[in-house]
Amino acid sequence: MIDLSLLGFGAGSWGKVLLLATLMTLAVTLVALAIGAIIGSLVAWAKLSKNLGWRFVGDAYTTVFRGVPELLIIYLIYFGGSRGVTWIGSLFGAQGFIGLPAFMAGAIGVGVISASYQAEVFRGSFLAVSSGEIEAARAIGMPRLLRFRRIVVPQILRFSLPGLGNVWQLSLKDSALVSVTGLAELMRQSQIAAGSTHLYFTFYIAGGVLYLVLTSLSDRIFGVAEKRVARSFRGSVGRG
Amino acid sequence: MDFAFLSDTMGQLLAVTPVTLELWISCIAIGGVLACFVTWARVSGVPGLTQLAAAYIFVFRGSPLLIQTFLLYYGVSQFAEVRQSFVWPVLRDPFNSVVISLALCTGGYTAEIFRGGLQAVPGREIEAGRAIGMSGFTLFRRIIAPIALRQALPAYSTEVVLMMKATALASLVTVWEVTGVAQRIISHTYRTFEVFICAAIIYLVLNFIVIRLLLHVERRISPHLQGRPNAIHPGAPPEHAAGPIELPEVPR
Numbered sequence: 192m193i194d195l196s197l198l199g200f201g202a203g204s205w206g207k208v209l210l211l212a213t214l215m216t217l218a219v220t221l222v223a224l225a226i227g228a229i230i231g232s233l234v235a236w237a238k239l240s241k242n243l244g245w246r247f248v249g250d251a252y253t254t255v256f257r258g259v260p261e262l263l264i265i266y267l268i269y270f271g272g273s274r275g276v277t278w279i280g281s282l283f284g285a286q287g288f289i290g291l292p293a294f295m296a297g298a299i300g301v302g303v304i305s306a307s308y309q310a311e312v313f314r315g316s317f318l319a320v321s322s323g324e325i326e327a328a329r330a331i332g333m334p335r336l337l338r339f340r341r342i343v344v345p346q347i348l349r350f351s352l353p354g355l356g357n358v359w360q361l362s363l364k365d366s367a368l369v370s371v372t373g374l375a376e377l378m379r380q381s382q383i384a385a386g387s388t389h390l391y392f393t394f395y396i397a398g399g400v401l402y403l404v405l406t407s408l409s410d411r412i413f414g415v416a417e418k419r420v421a422r423s424f425r426g427s428v429g430r431g
Numbered sequence: 432m433d434f435a436f437l438s439d440t441m442g443q444l445l446a447v448t449p450v451t452l453e454l455w456i457s458c459i460a461i462g463g464v465l466a467c468f469v470t471w472a473r474v475s476g477v478p479g480l481t482q483l484a485a486a487y488i489f490v491f492r493g494s495p496l497l498i499q500t501f502l503l504y505y506g507v508s509q510f511a512e513v514r515q516s517f518v519w520p521v522l523r524d525p526f527n528s529v530v531i532s533l534a535l536c537t538g539g540y541t542a543e544i545f546r547g548g549l550q551a552v553p554g555r556e557i558e559a560g561r562a563i564g565m566s567g568f569t570l571f572r573r574i575i576a577p578i579a580l581r582q583a584l585p586a587y588s589t590e591v592v593l594m595m596k597a598t599a600l601a602s603l604v605t606v607w608e609v610t611g612v613a614q615r616i617i618s619h620t621y622r623t624f625e626v627f628i629c630a631a632i633i634y635l636v637l638n639f640i641v642i643r644l645l646l647h648v649e650r651r652i653s654p655h656l657q658g659r660p661n662a663i664h665p666g667a668p669p670e671h672a673a674g675p676i677e678l679p680e681v682p683r
Contacts, residue, residue, distance in 0.1 A: 258592070258638045259631045260599030263610050271623035367495035371603070378498060385505065392506035399494045399502065406493040 197388060198397055205384045205394070212380035213401050219297050219376055220366045224359060226302030231309030238314050249310065256307035261365050265300035269372045272296050297369030297376070305362045312354030316347040349420050356413035360406055367402070377401055433625070440616055440629045444609050448633055451608040454526070454598040458533035459591060465538035470545040484542070491539030496532070497600055503532040504604045529601040537594050544590060548583030549575065581653045588645040592638050609633055 200206040237249030256264065272291035280289045320343055328338045370378035381398030385391040472484035491499065507513045507522060521527050552575050560574040602611025613630040617623050 255631060255635065258596075258635045260596040260610050260634060262599040262602070263613060263627065263630055263634075266610075266614055266617060267623055267627045270617050270621070271627070274621065274623060364495040367497045370497070378495065381498065382501070385501075390509060392502065392509040395498055395502040395506045399490075399498045402494040402498060403490065407489075 197384075197390065197393065205380075205388075205397075208380055208384065209377065209397060209401060212375055212377040213405065215375055216363070216366050216377040216402075216405065219294065219301065219369055219374070220359070220363050222294075222298040223301035223305055223362050223366065226299060227305030227309050227358070227362070230303065230306035232313055234306060234310035235313035235317065238310060239317060253307045253310055256304055261301075261304050262368050262371070264304055265297070265368050265371060268300040268303065269293075269296040272299065293369070293372040293374035296372050297366065297374050301362050301365045301369065304365055305358050308358045308361060309355070312351050312358060313347060315354065316350035317343070319350045320346045349423065352413070352417055352420055356410075356417070359409055359413070363405055363409065364402070436620075436622065437625055437629065440626055441632075443612055443616065444629055444633055447608055447612050448637075450601075450606065451595075451598050451633075452637070454530060454533070454601055454606070454608060455595050457530045458537060458598070459594055461530065461534035462537035462541055462594070465534060466541035466545055469538055469542035470549070473542060473546055474549060488539045488542055491536050492543070496536050496597055497603065499536055500529060500532040500600050500604060503535075504528040525601070525604045525606050529598075529604055529606055533594065533597055533600075536597070537590060540590050540593075541587065544583050544586045545579065547586065548579035548581075551582040552578045577652075581649075584645065584649050584652070588642060588649075591641060591645065595634065595638055595641065 197204050198206055198209075234249050234252050237245040238253070240246055240249070269291065273289070273296075276291050277285075277287075277289045324342055324346075325338065328342045333341065366376060367378040369376055370382060373379065375383075377398055381394045384397075385394035388394065469484050469487055472480045473488070475481060475484075503522070504525060513519060513522070522531075556574055556578065557570065560570045565573065598608060599610035601608050602614060607615075609630055613626050616626050620626070
């Protein structure tokens, strides 16, 4: 039967390695989500812009990055990014090939994908902000930037929370694809453990269980956060 | 712009496009059938069966597809019992193995979509059906299924596009489809961007066609839910029908 002692924490067992890898997966996904939030809000802004050119750029971004396999995008960032870094390096007089660190390549790759989904979430939230509130702010003479900071952004963040929860889950699972760059995250370490012990089933199950723990835990956390946020909606649907 | 390289790349990628399509069609077909069973188990209310279906959905939606694929392709060979059994000739082949794992995964997602469709069937419609004496299968065939399918179709189109993207994982278990061949060309030539563009065009065109087809089906089966017909040009499509193609909303 399956030897479970290999999953423990003693010498020669893989428990600690897999737990560290789980933290790495979390780290990659967190950085990716942050990168995605920055790019995503820019793309959402472009999609909502009155300028036809910007709108085209925004729509093209979300169409391409939601329509092309995630794996292909990660290849693009990993191989293409290294070429870009090498080129920048050569400007500063560096010689030869410089690789983009696997962590950065992975985080940017997953981030770029999650940006396309976050852009849709932000756009939807922006459209959900009632125009009455913006008019009210304008009526009391708030300048544009202050209006954006005090009225629009807080509401966008609030409306976006459920959507961002979905994007987080999605990015968490996409981060498994970063294993192709060799970054020691959960998928990659499960692969290494499986390969070196020849217990493929055991270690892929172990990896899968750890992913399930991550996804169900973050589901809980987003559930709690959504309930807290729902308190600020007066008499709204789904109030916690 | 090196057009010779681009057309050569495009040729190589188009040559394996049928493999991507085969993977996609097989996993959609098998996954669809599977999803029907899982949905049925999930809403059956039979103790044990419902929990089993819920667990199935939880596992396949909660873990990355890549680990499921590896588990099936590399994992089951750990057991000598499997290697000696009748399923081995099927599972040994990477193509079959990938199709099965993709189908198992999409089965979980699709089951949730179908369940959502079922829940959207208004209780009064079922009551009305019962009132005129319909029961069991007739009720399902005439009332429940048509309404549920219409409700589920938009979300199902999203899932179908996601599966098109998911077929890319087949390249990691040595099935040469579009993404795999693209990666091979990239690692031979280091011309990442050009190859990416070619592969991206193939996927975008495939997804565009699929979305258009499903939109067409959607319009055919639920004309009453479409926008008001154009009164000035009666033959013209409803106003919002001509909008840009909608790619999937945030899924998973």
